[in-house]
Amino acid sequence: MSAELAIKEREAFIVTKGKQKNQLRCDADSIAGCVSQRACVYCGARVVLNPVTDAIHLVHGPIGCASYTWDIRGSLSSGSELYRNSFSTDLKEQDVIFGGEKKLAAAIDQLVAAYRPPVVFVYSTCIVGVIGDDLEAVCKKAAQKHKIEVIPVQSSGFIGNKSAGYRAACDALLRLIVPAGPATAKHGKSVNYLGDFNLAGEAWIIRNYLQQIGVTVNAVFTGDSSYAALKEAARASFNIIQCAGSMAYLAGKMEELYQIPYQQVSFLGVQDTRESLRKIAVMTEDAAVMRRTEELVAREMAAVQPVLAGYRAKLAGKKAAVYVGGGFKAISLIKQFREIGIDVVMIGTQTGRREEYQVINELVDDGTVILDDANPSELEKFMMEKGAHLLVGGVKERPLAYKLGIAFIDHNHDRKHPLSGFTGAVNFAREVYSTVCSPVWNYVRPEGGQ
Ligand code: SF4
Numbered sequence: 001m002s003a004e005l006a007i008k009e010r011e012a013f014i015v016t017k018g019k020q021k022n023q024l025r026c027d028a029d030s031i032a033g034c035v036s037q038r039a040c041v042y043c044g045a046r047v048v049l050n051p052v053t054d055a056i057h058l059v060h061g062p063i064g065c066a067s068y069t070w071d072i073r074g075s076l077s078s079g080s081e082l083y084r085n086s087f088s089t090d091l092k093e094q095d096v097i098f099g100g101e102k103k104l105a106a107a108i109d110q111l112v113a114a115y116r117p118p119v120v121f122v123y124s125t126c127i128v129g130v131i132g133d134d135l136e137a138v139c140k141k142a143a144q145k146h147k148i149e150v151i152p153v154q155s156s157g158f159i160g161n162k163s164a165g166y167r168a169a170c171d172a173l174l175r176l177i178v179p180a181g182p183a184t185a186k187h188g189k190s191v192n193y194l195g196d197f198n199l200a201g202e203a204w205i206i207r208n209y210l211q212q213i214g215v216t217v218n219a220v221f222t223g224d225s226s227y228a229a230l231k232e233a234a235r236a237s238f239n240i241i242q243c244a245g246s247m248a249y250l251a252g253k254m255e256e257l258y259q260i261p262y263q264q265v266s267f268l269g270v271q272d273t274r275e276s277l278r279k280i281a282v283m284t285e286d287a288a289v290m291r292r293t294e295e296l297v298a299r300e301m302a303a304v305q306p307v308l309a310g311y312r313a314k315l316a317g318k319k320a321a322v323y324v325g326g327g328f329k330a331i332s333l334i335k336q337f338r339e340i341g342i343d344v345v346m347i348g349t350q351t352g353r354r355e356e357y358q359v360i361n362e363l364v365d366d367g368t369v370i371l372d373d374a375n376p377s378e379l380e381k382f383m384m385e386k387g388a389h390l391l392v393g394g395v396k397e398r399p400l401a402y403k404l405g406i407a408f409i410d411h412n413h414d415r416k417h418p419l420s421g422f423t424g425a426v427n428f429a430r431e432v433y434s435t436v437c438s439p440v441w442n443y444v445r446p447e448g449g450q
Pocket of ligand 1: 042043061065124125126155156157
């Protein structure tokens with residue numbers, strides 16, 4: 001086993017199924033000096049909130065933090081395009097010494113005058129946490145002055161790990177969705193769809209499936225969402241959560257505050273899509289919805305199964321490594337790879353939770369390496385050792401795979417095609433096939449590569 005070669009403090013975060021009995025350590029801050037692949041707290045918050053299309057997203061900090069923009073996260077909008085701008089207070093040395101509150105207030109005034117937004121999110125960054133600007137007070141004053149909502153996002157990069165950023169974003173959303181009227185007036189059979197950021201239009205695919213079975217999407221958190229739609233969120237009949245890592249906390253709070261029950265779903269892969277649609281149909285307690293769901297599933301399965309069988313024949317015997325943000329996605333990917341005949345030999349996440357790692361451990365074969373909050377050298381080591389032909393990850397993992405001469409699939413940031421639902425399952429299989437079986441690897445693979 002290779003864990004003995006990892007940095008000593010990292011050993012508890014890596015297990016090989018079948019070789020070790022100890023439980024994997026997770027949900028902890030990164031170890032200093034390990035060059036974690038994780039994003040910071042601010043980035044976690046930005047991922048969740050940035051798709052709110054008609055909001056001003058103002059980063060209070062040095063200009064570098066604002067480089068995390070819409071462009072590295074391709075969430076699409078059917079309305080406003082305001083969210084594609086990244087605004088920054090551009091803090092400099094003088095602001096660090098004398099404080100940045102005046103600069104922040106002036107920036108909000110300028111942006112409100114120029115764009116007339118219904119809401120402004122103000123993100124705190126590391127330096128703001130260090131110098132102690134009172135975000136809450138500045139935002140409150142600006143809200144009173146402009147008569148719109150100005151919501152602070154307490155996301156100083158160093159206050160924890162990426163999960164703390166998800167929570168900061170959820171706290172900001174909870175402030176936003178406080179209903180104007182009574183929260184109890186429910187919209188018929190309607191759901192809020194939590195944890196989908198409409199990358200390449202994925203939320204639209206799911207909205208379409210739900211429409212076909214007779215369920216309305218009330219609000220999406222936060223893909224293609226707007227201030228007005230989010231204000232209606234407390235009126236849904238129930239919540240469904242795709243990305244639990246970022247949204248389970250919000251779902252729990254909405255159940256507590258507005259008595260909205262929730263259910264975990266996943267629309268990644270044919271098996272999980274089918275089961276999730278059935279789960280939603282059961283929640284409606286409506287026989288007609290259940291019947292329409294079975295009709296939809298039968299129709300879609302008939303269309304995609306022959307295509308997937310074709311790819312399975314071509315991909316048999318290939319091995320995949322997975323390193324993604326959240327545990328729910330990792331779980332679905334194991335099943336999805338099985339659907340196309342591929343074994344997962346290494347799997348890890350940035351923010352997976354204990355219960356998710358337990359499911360991962362049950363699903364994978366003996367010998368699979370499972371790791372939490374990995375660094376590039378660990379990823380390289382285990383991919384090489386396990387003979388992976390493909391890495392699934394995000395923008396930060398892409399160069400690593402290519403340098404090792406391994407095929408790569410972006411399941412996160414800047415992709416241009418959807419990977420959700422039945423449509424997404426076919427896109428995924430096609431992409432796996434075209435990257436793994438590309439002849440280019442015969443020419444660039446370094447000695448010792450697979
Ligand atoms: S908030 Fe801190 S860690 Fe995050 S991008 Fe800005 S400086 Fe870097």
